[in-house]
Amino acid sequence: MKNYIKNMSKKDLVLLNIRKMYDSYGYKKISLPSFEEYDLYNENKDFIDRNVLTVMSPNGKLLALRPDITLSVAKKVSKDQSLKYSKIYYQENTYNLTKYVGYEEDEQLGIELIGKESTFLDFEIINLAVKSLDIINKKSMIVLSHAGFISSIFENFDLEYETKEQILDCINRKNSHDIQKILKRNEHISENVKKLIYKIPELSGNLENIEKELLKYEINDNTKKILSELKQLNSLLIKFYKKSKIVFDFSVVKNLNYYNGIILQGYIEDFPNVILTGGRYDKLFEKFGVDTGAVGFAILTDGLKGYYKDTDKKDFEVLIAYDNSDFEKLVEIVNDFQKKGLRVRTENIENLGESDFEIFNFDEKYVFQNGELKKGGIVW
Numbered sequence: 001m002k003n004y005i006k007n008m009s010k011k012d013l014v015l016l017n018i019r020k021m022y023d024s025y026g027y028k029k030i031s032l033p034s035f036e037e038y039d040l041y042n043e044n045k046d047f048i049d050r051n052v053l054t055v056m057s058p059n060g061k062l063l064a065l066r067p068d069i070t071l072s073v074a075k076k077v078s079k080d081q082s083l084k085y086s087k088i089y090y091q092e093n094t095y096n097l098t099k100y101v102g103y104e105e106d107e108q109l110g111i112e113l114i115g116k117e118s119t120f121l122d123f124e125i126i127n128l129a130v131k132s133l134d135i136i137n138k139k140s141m142i143v144l145s146h147a148g149f150i151s152s153i154f155e156n157f158d159l160e161y162e163t164k165e166q167i168l169d170c171i172n173r174k175n176s177h178d179i180q181k182i183l184k185r186n187e188h189i190s191e192n193v194k195k196l197i198y199k200i201p202e203l204s205g206n207l208e209n210i211e212k213e214l215l216k217y218e219i220n221d222n223t224k225k226i227l228s229e230l231k232q233l234n235s236l237l238i239k240f241y242k243k244s245k246i247v248f249d250f251s252v253v254k255n256l257n258y259y260n261g262i263i264l265q266g267y268i269e270d271f272p273n274v275i276l277t278g279g280r281y282d283k284l285f286e287k288f289g290v291d292t293g294a295v296g297f298a299i300l301t302d303g304l305k306g307y308y309k310d311t312d313k314k315d316f317e318v319l320i321a322y323d324n325s326d327f328e329k330l331v332e333i334v335n336d337f338q339k340k341g342l343r344v345r346t347e348n349i350e351n352l353g354e355s356d357f358e359i360f361n362f363d364e365k366y367v368f369q370n371g372e373l374k375k376g377g378i379v380w
Contacts, residue, residue: 010308015109015301019089025128027087027111032072034093038062040071045072047284049256051097057178065095065103069298070281073112078288085292086114091301110278110298116291117280119229121362122262123236125295129266129276130241132299136307139269141245143254146230147259147279152222153196157189167197172253174201192218207234233262258284264297268307274305315361316343322368323349330368 008016019029041052041064053065068074069092077083089111096104113125126142133140150171154164163182170179176198183194196217203210211227219227230248237246254263257277266276278297285292318337322330330346337344345360349369367374 003354011301012305014136014304016089018109018132018299019091021131021135022089022111022128025087025124027089030076030090032066032076032081032090033102034066034095034370035063036066036072036075038064040064040075041067044284044287046149047255049060050094050247053095053097053103065196066092067094067096069094069108069110070112070284070296073294073296074281074284074288076289077114077285077292077294081290084114086112088112088114089213101332103379107301108298109301110296112294112296114292116296117261117282117295119233119236122233122280122295125278125297126233126237126246126264127240129264129278129297132244133266133268133276134337136275136299136304137268137270138281141247141267143247143249143252143265143267143271143275144230145248145250146226147254147256147263148226149201149223149250150200150253151192151198151256151260152220153193153220156220157186157193159186168256171197171200171251174251201251205247207231207248210248210250211328243296250366254279258287261293261295266297266299271303271307273300275300293350314343316345317363318344318366319360319362319364320344320366320368320373321349321352322346323370325369333368333373340365 022028023067035055038052038054039062041048048068048071050067052067055063055065057063069090073088073090077086089109091107091109094106094108096106097106111125113121113130115121126144129142130140133142150168159167163186166182167179170176170182179198179201182192183197184188196214196219199213199217203213207230211231214223214227234246234248252263252265258281260282261280263279264276265274268275276297276299278295280293280295282293320330320334334344334346345362349367364375367376
C-alpha cells in the first residue's frame with residue numbers, strides 16, 4: 001500500500017486525502033449512472049448551461065450522457081426517501097457536447113449535504129470547502145454570496161424574465177454601466193432600489209462593511225432577514241478562520257430558479273479560474289416533489305492536471321526488453337522485482353526501436369535474452 005501511494009501522481013494523492021477527509025466527517029461515497037433519461041435534462045434545461053450528448057438505447061429510449069451531477073443526485077434522493085438526510089460524496093465525470101472537438105469529459109469531486117436550510121449545515125459545507133482547498137493549496141480563499149439576497153431585492157416589482165436575466169448577467173460581470181442603461185427603461189422601479197442594484201457589483205469584502213453600505217439604502221424585511229442569517233453564519237466562520245480566508249461578494253449569482261441560499265466559489269493561488277463551486281439548491285428538490293433541501297459543492301479536478309507538475313515522477317522503475325527464449329523465467333524475474341516494491345514494464349525486443357526508450361520515464365533498463373538477464377542496453 002505504501003508503494004502504491006508513493007507512486008501516485010500529486011493530483012491523485014491530493015484527491016485521495018480530500019476523500020479521506022470527507023470519510024472522517026461521516027460522508028458516504030456514492031456512484032451515479034453515466035447515462036440518464038434525456039427527459040431529466042430536457043425538463044430542467046435552464047439548470048444546466050451545457051449541450052447534452054444523446055444516444056438511443058436498444059429499447060428505443062432517448063438517453064443522455066450526464067452533463068451535470070446535481071440533477072442526478074436530486075433524482076436519486078427523490079427515488080430513495082432514506083437519502084433525505086444523507087451526507088454523500090462522489091468522484092464522477094460530466095460530459096459536454098462541444099462545437100469543435102466533439103465532446104469534453106470533465107471530472108468532479110464533490111459533496112452533497114441533504115437537509116433543510118440551517119446555519120450549521122451551511123457552516124459545515126463551507127468548512128469542508130475551506131479544508132478541501134487547503135489540502136490542494138494553503139493559499140486559498142472561499143467567496144460567499146446568497147441567492148436570496150438578489151431575489152429579495154427584486155421581489156417588490158415585476159420585471160420581465162429577459163430583463164431580469166440581463167441584470168443578473170451584468171451583476172455577475174460587475175458591469176454597473178449596463179445595469180444603469182437597462183434600469184433607465186424601467187420607470188416603475190424607485191430611484192432608491194435602482195441605486196441599490198447599481199451598487200451590488202461593488203458589494204464585496206468584509207460582511208460588516210457590506211452591511212454598513214447596505215444600510216444607506218431602504219432595504220426590505222427579507223433582505224434584512226438574509227443579512228441577519230449571514231451575520232450569524234459569519235460569526236461562526238470568523239471563530240475558526242481569518243477574515244481574509246472567507247470573503248463575501250454579492251455579485252456572485254447562480255440560477256435563482258433553483259438556488260435559494262448560500263453560494264460559494266473557491267480559488268487557489270497560481271490558478272486563474274474558479275476551482276470549486278456550489279451552493280444551496282432547495283428549489284431543485286421542490287421541482288422533484290421532495291420535502292427536503294441540499295447544499296454542496298464540486299471541485300473541478302480536471303483543472304488540477306496542469307497545476308501539479310509531476311516531472312520527476314517515473315512511469316515505472318524497471319524496463320525489461322525481452323526475447324521469446326524463456327517466459328517462465330521472465331515471469332519469475334518480474335515477480336522478484338515487484339516483491340521489492342518496484343514497478344516493472346516488459347516490452348518485446350522485436351517491437352522496440354532504439355528511439356522508443358525515450359517515450360518512457362524510468363530508472364533502470366534490463367535486457368532478457370537467451371534466458372539471461374543483463375543490465376543495460378540492446379545491441380541493435
